[in-house]
Amino acid sequence: xxxxxxxxxxxxxxxxxxxxxxxxxxxxxxxxxxxxxxxxxxxxxxxxxxxxxxxxxxxxxxxxxxxxxxxxxxxxxxxxxxxxxxxxxxxxxxxxxxxxxxxxxxxxxxxxxxxxxxxxxxxxxxxxxxxxxxxxxxxxxxxxxxxxxxxxxxxxxxxxxxx
Amino acid sequence: xxxxxxxxxxxxxxxxxxxxxxxxxxxxxxxxxxxxxxxxxxxxxxxxxxxxxxxxxxxxxxxxxxxxxxxxxxxxxxxxxxxxxxxxxxxxxxxxxxxxxxxxxxxxxxxxxxxxxxxxxxxxxxxxxxxxxxxxxxxxxxxxxxxxxxxxxxxxxxxxxxxx
Numbered sequence: 001x002x003x004x005x006x007x008x009x010x011x012x013x014x015x016x017x018x019x020x021x022x023x024x025x026x027x028x029x030x031x032x033x034x035x036x037x038x039x040x041x042x043x044x045x046x047x048x049x050x051x052x053x054x055x056x057x058x059x060x061x062x063x064x065x066x067x068x069x070x071x072x073x074x075x076x077x078x079x080x081x082x083x084x085x086x087x088x089x090x091x092x093x094x095x096x097x098x099x100x101x102x103x104x105x106x107x108x109x110x111x112x113x114x115x116x117x118x119x120x121x122x123x124x125x126x127x128x129x130x131x132x133x134x135x136x137x138x139x140x141x142x143x144x145x146x147x148x149x150x151x152x153x154x155x156x157x158x159x160x161x162x163x
Numbered sequence: 164x165x166x167x168x169x170x171x172x173x174x175x176x177x178x179x180x181x182x183x184x185x186x187x188x189x190x191x192x193x194x195x196x197x198x199x200x201x202x203x204x205x206x207x208x209x210x211x212x213x214x215x216x217x218x219x220x221x222x223x224x225x226x227x228x229x230x231x232x233x234x235x236x237x238x239x240x241x242x243x244x245x246x247x248x249x250x251x252x253x254x255x256x257x258x259x260x261x262x263x264x265x266x267x268x269x270x271x272x273x274x275x276x277x278x279x280x281x282x283x284x285x286x287x288x289x290x291x292x293x294x295x296x297x298x299x300x301x302x303x304x305x306x307x308x309x310x311x312x313x314x315x316x317x318x319x320x321x322x323x324x325x326x327x
Contacts, residue, residue, distance in 0.1 A: 018174040021184065025170040028191050046207060049217040070218070072208025072319075074236065077201040103221040105203065105249035105318050108287025111221040138247075140205030140221070140319045 035082055035162040038075070040143065042156045045071040054147065061154045063147040069154070070101075073141040075161060081133040084143065085126045085158045088119065093149025095119040100129060106138040114141070124155075199244055199325040204306065206319045209233040216310075223317040225310045231317065232263075232307040239300050242326045246277075246292045246306060249318035254285035256312025262294050268301040276304075287318075297326075 007023065010016050042061055047054050051067030061069055075081070086098045100115040115131045135141060145154050171187065174180055206222050212230040216223050223231050235243070248260045261278040265271065277294035298304055308317045 016180065018176045018178065018180070021174045021180050021188075022170065024188050025172075025184075028188065046210060046218060048207075049219060070207035072203075072205040072233075074202060074204065074208060077203070101221065103205070103318065105247070105321060106289050108249065108251065108318060135203070137201060138203075138321060140203040140321075142205040142207040142221075144207075 035160050038159045038161060040071050040073075040157045040159065042154065044156070045069040045143075045145065045154075048144075052147075059155060061145075061147075063150055063152050065150055066146075066148055068144055068146050070142050070144045071157065073100075073135075073143060073159065075135050075141070075159070077135050077137050077139075079135045079161045079163060081131070081135070081141075081159055081161045083128055083130045083160045084115075085128045085160075086117075086119075086143075086145065087124070087126050087155040087157065088145070089124045089153045090119055090122060090149065091151035091153055092122065093151030096148060096152050096154065097146045098127060098129060099144040099146070100131075100133065100141065101144055102136075102139050102141045104136075104139050124153075199323045202322045202324060204233050204320045204322065206317070208319070209308070209317075221318065223308070223310075224313070225315050225317075226313050228309075228311050230307060230309045232305050233320075235262075235298070235304040235306060235322065237298050237304070237324055239298050240326060241298045241324050243294055243296045243298065243304075243322060243324050245323040246294070247289050247321045247323075248292070248306075248308065249287070249289050249320065250281070250308070251287045251316040251318075252281050252284050253312065253314025253316060255314040256310065257282050258311070258315055258317070259307075259309040260290060260292065261307040261309065262292060262296065262304070263307055264299070264302045264304045266301050267303050287316075 042059050048068040052065030054063045097118045103111045115129045117129045119127050209231040215226040216229040216231050258281040262276040265273045276296050277292045
């Protein structure tokens with residue numbers, strides 16, 4: 001996090017410490033900024049056409065069958081996605097799968113699957129895609145959740161990113 | 164463009180600080196030297212106003228007069244300098260692309276900040292609005308793609324903003 005207060009208050013006639021100048025440069029560069037978490041709630045996702053119906057409940061999606069929901073990643077060009085954690089519960093049914101996808105908007109190129117993960121385990125779990133993905137110019141990125149069973153429940157995702 | 168990736172100069176304990184460094188640090192903190200940043204809004208970030216828009220893999224298609232929109236979640240004081248919309252008119256109908264706002268405190272009528280009507284052409288392409296709009300206190304701001312023909316396809320937008 002950025003500091004919550006000044007490191008040092010320079011008096012009118014005093015010399016400014018060299019390490020303060022160095023620290024200011026470092027902070028502006030961003031080299032001292034840690035990764036930040038960006039949560040995407042269930043309400044940030046929307047249902048894709050072509051599959052079964054799905055219902056947005058209070059903080060989670062439930063499904064009528066095999067279908068997909070997706071969520072745009074509203075991160076600026078140049079940021080680096082380090083990981084995405086998907087929160088859900090297969091609830092005894094077939095596992096859900098999770099994807100990061102992209103499309104170059106100026107050329108209108110075909111959609112590209114950047115990363116994918118098939119869920120494992122049972123009970124409410126966080127399933128994580130760990131991959132460094134730099135947001136490229138002119139390119140849109142989104143998360144896609146593929147429900148494969150009426151029992152599946154999906155709660156949202158947390159994207160960890162830095163510069 | 165990103166922030167600089169390394170120090171301009173490492174100041175040693177006994178050296179003086181170049182005045183240019185002090186000025187540059189002030190400028191960067193002020194924000195006047197921060198370059199514009201691009202924010203992509205993929206198809207999946209948009210919502211349909213009417214019921215007949217269809218969200219496919221990375222794009223919206225339509226059955227007739229349909230509108231999709233997406234909120235611009237920028238802080239007050241952000242300068243939106245340009246918006247690049249990606250679409251294929253499919254040689255039919257009109258696609259209206261807009262930046263809109265509404266004062267949420269007064270509930271006043273929606274205002275179109277900037278718009279362009281696409282009335283010709285086919286094939287995947289982009290069109291740019293240059294609203295030079297600074298987001299205001301108490302206002303919600305959003306983008307809108309208003310399609311009129313089943314041949315229209317809409318892919319999303321890229322917003323260039325600064326003074327974040």
